Amino acid sequence: MYVAVKGGEKAIENAHLWLAEERRGDPAVPELGIGQISEQLALAVNRVMAEGSLFDPELAALAIKQSRGDLIEAVFLIRAYRTTLPRFGASLPIETGQMSCVRRISATFKDAPGGQVLGPTFDYTHRLLDFKLAADGFVGEAEQSETPLSDDIPHIAGYLNSEGLIQDEPETDVEPGDLTREPLELPASRDIRLQSLARGDEGFVLGMAYSTQRGYARNHAFVGELRIGRVAVEMDIPELGFSIEIGEIEVTECETVNQFRGSKVEPPQFTRGYGLVMGQSERKSIAMALVDRALRWRELGEDYLGAPVQDEEFVLHHADSIQATGFLEHIKLPHYVDFQSELELVRKLRREAGRNHRPREAAV
Amino acid sequence: MSEYNFAYLDEQTKRMIRRAILKGLAVPGYQVPFASREMPMPYGWGTGGVQVSAATLTPEDTLKVIDQGADDTTNAISIRRFFQKTADVEVTERTTEASVIQTRHRIPETELKEGQILVYQVPIPEPLRFLEPSEVETRKMHALEEYGLMHVKLYEDISIHGAIATSYAYPVKVEGRYLMDPSPIPKFDNPKMEMAAIQLFGAGREQRIYALPPYTRVVSLDFEDHPFDPGRADHACELCGAENSYLDEVIVNDRGERMFVCSDTDFCESRLNGNGEGGA
Numbered sequence: 349m350y351v352a353v354k355g356g357e358k359a360i361e362n363a364h365l366w367l368a369e370e371r372r373g374d375p376a377v378p379e380l381g382i383g384q385i386s387e388q389l390a391l392a393v394n395r396v397m398a399e400g401s402l403f404d405p406e407l408a409a410l411a412i413k414q415s416r417g418d419l420i421e422a423v424f425l426i427r428a429y430r431t432t433l434p435r436f437g438a439s440l441p442i443e444t445g446q447m448s449c450v451r452r453i454s455a456t457f458k459d460a461p462g463g464q465v466l467g468p469t470f471d472y473t474h475r476l477l478d479f480k481l482a483a484d485g486f487v488g489e490a491e492q493s494e495t496p497l498s499d500d501i502p503h504i505a506g507y508l509n510s511e512g513l514i515q516d517e518p519e520t521d522v523e524p525g526d527l528t529r530e531p532l533e534l535p536a537s538r539d540i541r542l543q544s545l546a547r548g549d550e551g552f553v554l555g556m557a558y559s560t561q562r563g564y565a566r567n568h569a570f571v572g573e574l575r576i577g578r579v580a581v582e583m584d585i586p587e588l589g590f591s592i593e594i595g596e597i598e599v600t601e602c603e604t605v606n607q608f609r610g611s612k613v614e615p616p617q618f619t620r621g622y623g624l625v626m627g628q629s630e631r632k633s634i635a636m637a638l639v640d641r642a643l644r645w646r647e648l649g650e651d652y653l654g655a656p657v658q659d660e661e662f663v664l665h666h667a668d669s670i671q672a673t674g675f676l677e678h679i680k681l682p683h684y685v686d687f688q689s690e691l692e693l694v695r696k697l698r699r700e701a702g703r704n705h706r707p708r709e710a711a712v
Numbered sequence: 713m714s715e716y717n718f719a720y721l722d723e724q725t726k727r728m729i730r731r732a733i734l735k736g737l738a739v740p741g742y743q744v745p746f747a748s749r750e751m752p753m754p755y756g757w758g759t760g761g762v763q764v765s766a767a768t769l770t771p772e773d774t775l776k777v778i779d780q781g782a783d784d785t786t787n788a789i790s791i792r793r794f795f796q797k798t799a800d801v802e803v804t805e806r807t808t809e810a811s812v813i814q815t816r817h818r819i820p821e822t823e824l825k826e827g828q829i830l831v832y833q834v835p836i837p838e839p840l841r842f843l844e845p846s847e848v849e850t851r852k853m854h855a856l857e858e859y860g861l862m863h864v865k866l867y868e869d870i871s872i873h874g875a876i877a878t879s880y881a882y883p884v885k886v887e888g889r890y891l892m893d894p895s896p897i898p899k900f901d902n903p904k905m906e907m908a909a910i911q912l913f914g915a916g917r918e919q920r921i922y923a924l925p926p927y928t929r930v931v932s933l934d935f936e937d938h939p940f941d942p943g944r945a946d947h948a949c950e951l952c953g954a955e956n957s958y959l960d961e962v963i964v965n966d967r968g969e970r971m972f973v974c975s976d977t978d979f980c981e982s983r984l985n986g987n988g989e990g991g992a
Contacts, residue, residue, distance in 0.1 A: 434722065
């Protein structure tokens with residue numbers, strides 16, 4: 349009789365086996381290698397690393413394979429794995445001015461020291477399906493320059509700063525907070541906001557940024573600079589008394605230059621938004637910079653216009669895809685106890701409503 | 713087993729969670745922020761309860777996990793297995809044999825005893841959340857014990873529907889101080905919350921832990937002229953005949969006929985096996 353809730357154990361086991369079978373797909377098709385994913389689906393790998401907050405292309409590729417290409421599921425696998433890793437300490441801030449760039453562009457100056465470097469971008473491709481790619485895949489080789497790019501390329505914002513035209517960022521020696529170790533407290537400081545956005549769902553951050561462009565707390569942004577490349581990660585080793593390089597990560601950095609007419613507390617000048625994302629992720633880093641800028645209204649003495657993107661509680665509480673998808677999807681779990689109590693209540697309220705209505709009907 | 717630390721979480725994390733639990737027990741009903749970890753099951757599946765259980769379990773414990781009152785619902789099985797795998801603790805389906813019980817949406821029918829711990833999975837720990845979406849505001853309201861908003865909501869229910877239109881997650885006042893969400897248990901279970909066992913509440917996604925020490929005064933909100941009514945389906949269990957248990961309504965055939973059975977499977981089976989009421 350009680351079939352629906354019995355036998356769950358066996359059902360779970362079989363569901364897992366079926367899932368594994370579906371993941372593999374047709375066995376006549378060669379199995380996907382981790383290397384194939386990390387090399388050929390690198391942007392998916394980058395997204396999983398960025399939102400998973402763990403720089404490890406191999407693990408991210410494994411997560412993508414295991415999740416059948418569901419990137420949010422892959423991010424989730426990486427996050428759950430990350431929980432089991434010990435935290436040894438904080439690295440020194442990475443020096444993005446010392447980045448070995450593969451791409452570096454500015455939308456605000458035609459040219460600047462370091463030059464415009466287009467790099468491997470989709471920007472000017474025509475989005476035509478390439479049927480040749482389906483057949484063989486070989487697409488040719490880019491010519492290599494004889495003079496390598498300098499890995500000391502100054503930031504564009506620095507040039508505006510020397511004229512005092514752009515708002516100065518306050519300096520601090522405080523170690524940034526870590527959302528993965530401390531509960532989110534509001535109002536949040538900028539470091540926490542930026543961490544939350546860097547881990548946040550690309551689609552959510554994109555939508556929030558887009559809303560500012562369309563007039564919800566509009567703040568016109570220029571891409572002052574966008575750069576992608578590898579930077580060294582250094583850590584202070586107390587036993588040694590100096591810092592050593594422990595590795596290299598690839599990051600995308602975007603600094604926006606925003607219009608600002610001045611407020612009670614700030615003179616007219618340009619202001620900044622900042623985006624930094626692990627891996628190659630231009631869309632996310634630009635979006636992040638726009639949202640960062642919108643969230644800074646209080647510090648810059650701007651008005652609160654009631655736009656969602658200005659509301660840090662709204663943005664920070666809803667940016668995380670793992671939190672969002674978990675809570676959204678949990679409604680498919682059994683709720684029959686709650687539903688039963690709602691059934692009882694609706695029946696009771698209907699009975700009462702019926703009693704109250706009957707005399708009036710009789711009078712008609 | 714050796715791949716994981718005992719109960720999955722590392723010792724530092726468990727200490728951090730235990731500190732939050734102790735603070736919660738010291739200030740009953742107060743929501744203590746804690747640095748919730750990402751667990752290998754999704755938010756919404758009981759990550760808060762799992763973290764609280766992980767920090768509470770010792771190798772000598774016997775664990776029971778229920779969802780909707782039943783031990784054999786899929787997620788209860790999944791969580792029980794998780795702790796079998798990562799903590800290798802004894803598990804049981806018997807309420808009386810368990811030292812730690814993790815639950816979603818129910819309190820067992822069998823009265824809990826001193827020494828037992830009941831761990832609730834909590835989706836939204838803030839009882840005022842659906843009246844005030846901002847966390848900054850609701851924290852202020854708790855600090856000032858400003859709960860008028862909730863009373864107005866209940867009053868409006870009565871003026872519109874003639875009754876308080878909340879049937880689960882029915883708000884309670886703890887020791888005359890904090891307004892607390894009892895998690896989405898049916899209001900039928902609310903009176904049981906004054907109990908001999910320790911009650912711990914974990915909300916993973918919302919990063920909150922709160923607690924009730926044994927014998928804490930827990931009052932369901934009501935009005936003098938509209939006293940709290942725990943409510944219950946007007947039936948007896950069609951399997952064990954119990955008239956005092958919370959019932960699930962099961963559709964049994966294509967004609968839509970219904971059957972009412974105990975939601976607490978251990979309670980029902982114990983009665984069927986003649987082990988006395990509640991399977992003592």
